[in-house]
Amino acid sequence: MSYGCERGDNDVVTGRSRRLEYSESTRQALVDSAVELFTKRGYAGTSLDEVAKRARVTKGALYHHFSGKQALFEAAFDAVEAKVMGRLGEIVTAPGDPWETAMAGLRAYIQVCLESSYQRIVIHEAPVVMGWERWREAEEHFSFGVLRAAIELLVDAGEIEVVSVEITTRLLFGALSTAATMIASASDPKKTSADVVASLTRVVHGLRLPQAVRLGAECAAESKSSGRRSRHR
Amino acid sequence: MSYGCERGDNDVVTGRSRRLEYSESTRQALVDSAVELFTKRGYAGTSLDEVAKRARVTKGALYHHFSGKQALFEAAFDAVEAKVMGRLGEIVTAPGDPWETAMAGLRAYIQVCLESSYQRIVIHEAPVVMGWERWREAEEHFSFGVLRAAIELLVDAGEIEVVSVEITTRLLFGALSTAATMIASASDPKKTSADVVASLTRVVHGLRLPQAVRLGAECAAESKSSGRRSRHR
DNA sequence: ACGAGTACGTACCGGCGGTATGTCGTACGG
DNA sequence: CCGTACGACATACCGCCGGTACGTACTCGT
Incomplete structure (x- = not known):
C-alpha cells in the first residue's frame, strides 16, 4: 500500500516512516491470525507459534508487539x-x-x-x-x-x-x-x-x-x- | 460375591471392602481439592500437581481415578x-x-x-x-x-x-x-x-x-x- | 500360599508460554 | 557521509505442566 508515493506528503504529514508502516502491517497480520485461530480452536487450544506462523513471522515478533498471550x-x-x-x-x-x-x-x-x-x-x-x-x-x-x-x-x-x-x-x-x-x-x-x-x-x-x-x-x-x-x- | 458375614454389617450391606472405601475416599478428596482450586484459580490456572498435593496424593493417583484434567x-x-x-x-x-x-x-x-x-x-x-x-x-x-x-x-x-x-x-x-x-x-x-x-x-x-x-x-x-x-x- | 489385579508412586517426555540475546536495517546527529 | 543508536524482528533456551510408561506394595480370591 502506498508504495508509489515514495516519501510523498502522506508520510510527511502523518509522520509515519516506511518502517512504521511495515510494523503496523505485521501487527495487523498478527491480530488477524489471532482472531482466526482463537475463533477456530479457542484460547487454550491455540499456540503462539501457530499464530506467528500464520502471520509469517516468528514468536519473537509477536512478543515485540504484545506483552503476552x-x-x-x-x-x-x-x-x-x-x-x-x-x-x-x-x-x-x-x-x-x-x-x-x-x-x-x-x-x-x-x-x-x-x-x-x-x-x-x-x-x-x-x-x-x-x-x-x-x-x-x-x-x-x-x-x-x-x-x-x-x-x-x-x-x-x-x-x-x-x-x-x-x-x-x-x-x-x-x-x-x-x-x-x-x-x-x-x-x-x-x-x-x-x-x-x-x-x-x-x-x-x-x-x-x-x-x-x-x-x-x-x-x-x-x-x-x-x-x-x-x-x- | 456376597462373601462371609465375618465383616461388619456396614460392609455386608454395601458390599464394599475396606480397600474400595479407601479408594473412594481418595477420589472424593481429589474432587474436593479440584472444586476448591478450580474455584479459586480457575481451570487454566490450576495444575494437577497442586490438586494432587492438596489431596495428599501424587499425580499418579489422580490419573488412576480420572482420565485427565x-x-x-x-x-x-x-x-x-x-x-x-x-x-x-x-x-x-x-x-x-x-x-x-x-x-x-x-x-x-x-x-x-x-x-x-x-x-x-x-x-x-x-x-x-x-x-x-x-x-x-x-x-x-x-x-x-x-x-x-x-x-x-x-x-x-x-x-x-x-x-x-x-x-x-x-x-x-x-x-x-x-x-x-x-x-x-x-x-x-x-x-x-x-x-x-x-x-x-x-x-x-x-x-x-x-x-x-x-x-x-x-x-x-x-x-x-x-x-x-x-x-x- | 500364590498369581492376579488394584491403587497408587516415580521418572520422564513433549509442547507451550515466556525470556534473554543476537542481528539487520533504518533514521539521525555531526 | 559516516558512525551510532534504536527499533523490528529472529534464534536459542528455560521452566512449568499435562500426559504417559512403568514400577511397587498391598489386597483378594482360590
Missing part, C-alpha cells in the same frame, strides 16, 4: 468488537420511532451474535480469559454500551417501564448472549432466530406502559415489521 | 451441581400456589448463584472447558432442568404465556447467570440482589395472562392472539 487476545477482542460496532452503531443511532429503532437493533444484534468470531471470542472466552470485571469494563465501550443506550432511549420516550436501567440492560444482555449461542448451535438457526426474536419481543412487550400501547401506532408498526409469521388479529 | 473438571462440576440440586429441588417441587413456588425458586436460585464455586465452575468455566454443547447436555439434568420444570408448571397452571417454553427457559437462564455474576461482583450484593429480583419479577409479571392479573387491557388482547400455541416441544 493475554494482550494478544485482548487485541483480537478489540478488533472483533470494533468491526461489529460499525454495523450496529448506525442502526441504533438512526433517527425515527424509538420502538422501531430498538426492535431493529435487537434483530441486528442477534445477527451479529451469529458471527462465530464474536460468539466465541467476545461472548464465551473473553469473560474467562480476561476476567469478568475487565470484560465488563471493556464491554461498556462496545455492545453493552449500545444496548444500554437503546434501553435508555425507550425509557425516556415513555415506551417502557423498568425498575433499573442498569440491571435491565445486564439481564437483557445475558439473555441475548445465551440466545446467540442457542441460535448458532441450533439445527435450524433461521427458525430459532425468529423464535428468539418473537420471545424477546413478547418479553419487552410486557414492559410497555399502557399509554404507549394506547397510542396504537407503534403497536401496528411493530407487528408489521417484526415478522410475517406471527401476529394477525 | 477435563474428566477431573467434570467430576468437580457434577459435585457442585449435586450439592446445589439438593437445596433447590425440594423448593421447586414443594406443593402450594404455583406462582409463589416459582418466585421462591427464583430467589433460591439467585442465592445459589452467589456461591463462588457454582458461579465460576458451572456458569463461567464449564461452557468453555467442556464445550457449550456438552455443558448444555449436562445442565439438562441439573439446574436448567429444574428451571424449565418450574416454567412449565407456570404455563400449565395458566399463570403465564410464552411463545416457547424451551426458548424462554434458556433466555431466563442466561439472564439469571449474568445476574448472579453481577450480584457477586457488586459493592452491595444484598441491595443488588433485591433489585435483580424486583426487575425479574417485573419481567415475568409482564408475561402474566389477563385472568391471572389485570393490567394493560389492550396489550393483553393483542398478545393473546400472538401465542395461542404456547405448548409445543
Whole structure:
C-alpha cells in the first residue's frame, strides 16, 4: 500500500516512516491470525507459534508487539468488537420511532451474535480469559454500551417501564448472549432466530406502559415489521 | 460375591471392602481439592500437581481415578451441581400456589448463584472447558432442568404465556447467570440482589395472562392472539 | 500360599508460554 | 557521509505442566 508515493506528503504529514508502516502491517497480520485461530480452536487450544506462523513471522515478533498471550487476545477482542460496532452503531443511532429503532437493533444484534468470531471470542472466552470485571469494563465501550443506550432511549420516550436501567440492560444482555449461542448451535438457526426474536419481543412487550400501547401506532408498526409469521388479529 | 458375614454389617450391606472405601475416599478428596482450586484459580490456572498435593496424593493417583484434567473438571462440576440440586429441588417441587413456588425458586436460585464455586465452575468455566454443547447436555439434568420444570408448571397452571417454553427457559437462564455474576461482583450484593429480583419479577409479571392479573387491557388482547400455541416441544 | 489385579508412586517426555540475546536495517546527529 | 543508536524482528533456551510408561506394595480370591 502506498508504495508509489515514495516519501510523498502522506508520510510527511502523518509522520509515519516506511518502517512504521511495515510494523503496523505485521501487527495487523498478527491480530488477524489471532482472531482466526482463537475463533477456530479457542484460547487454550491455540499456540503462539501457530499464530506467528500464520502471520509469517516468528514468536519473537509477536512478543515485540504484545506483552503476552493475554494482550494478544485482548487485541483480537478489540478488533472483533470494533468491526461489529460499525454495523450496529448506525442502526441504533438512526433517527425515527424509538420502538422501531430498538426492535431493529435487537434483530441486528442477534445477527451479529451469529458471527462465530464474536460468539466465541467476545461472548464465551473473553469473560474467562480476561476476567469478568475487565470484560465488563471493556464491554461498556462496545455492545453493552449500545444496548444500554437503546434501553435508555425507550425509557425516556415513555415506551417502557423498568425498575433499573442498569440491571435491565445486564439481564437483557445475558439473555441475548445465551440466545446467540442457542441460535448458532441450533439445527435450524433461521427458525430459532425468529423464535428468539418473537420471545424477546413478547418479553419487552410486557414492559410497555399502557399509554404507549394506547397510542396504537407503534403497536401496528411493530407487528408489521417484526415478522410475517406471527401476529394477525 | 456376597462373601462371609465375618465383616461388619456396614460392609455386608454395601458390599464394599475396606480397600474400595479407601479408594473412594481418595477420589472424593481429589474432587474436593479440584472444586476448591478450580474455584479459586480457575481451570487454566490450576495444575494437577497442586490438586494432587492438596489431596495428599501424587499425580499418579489422580490419573488412576480420572482420565485427565477435563474428566477431573467434570467430576468437580457434577459435585457442585449435586450439592446445589439438593437445596433447590425440594423448593421447586414443594406443593402450594404455583406462582409463589416459582418466585421462591427464583430467589433460591439467585442465592445459589452467589456461591463462588457454582458461579465460576458451572456458569463461567464449564461452557468453555467442556464445550457449550456438552455443558448444555449436562445442565439438562441439573439446574436448567429444574428451571424449565418450574416454567412449565407456570404455563400449565395458566399463570403465564410464552411463545416457547424451551426458548424462554434458556433466555431466563442466561439472564439469571449474568445476574448472579453481577450480584457477586457488586459493592452491595444484598441491595443488588433485591433489585435483580424486583426487575425479574417485573419481567415475568409482564408475561402474566389477563385472568391471572389485570393490567394493560389492550396489550393483553393483542398478545393473546400472538401465542395461542404456547405448548409445543 | 500364590498369581492376579488394584491403587497408587516415580521418572520422564513433549509442547507451550515466556525470556534473554543476537542481528539487520533504518533514521539521525555531526 | 559516516558512525551510532534504536527499533523490528529472529534464534536459542528455560521452566512449568499435562500426559504417559512403568514400577511397587498391598489386597483378594482360590
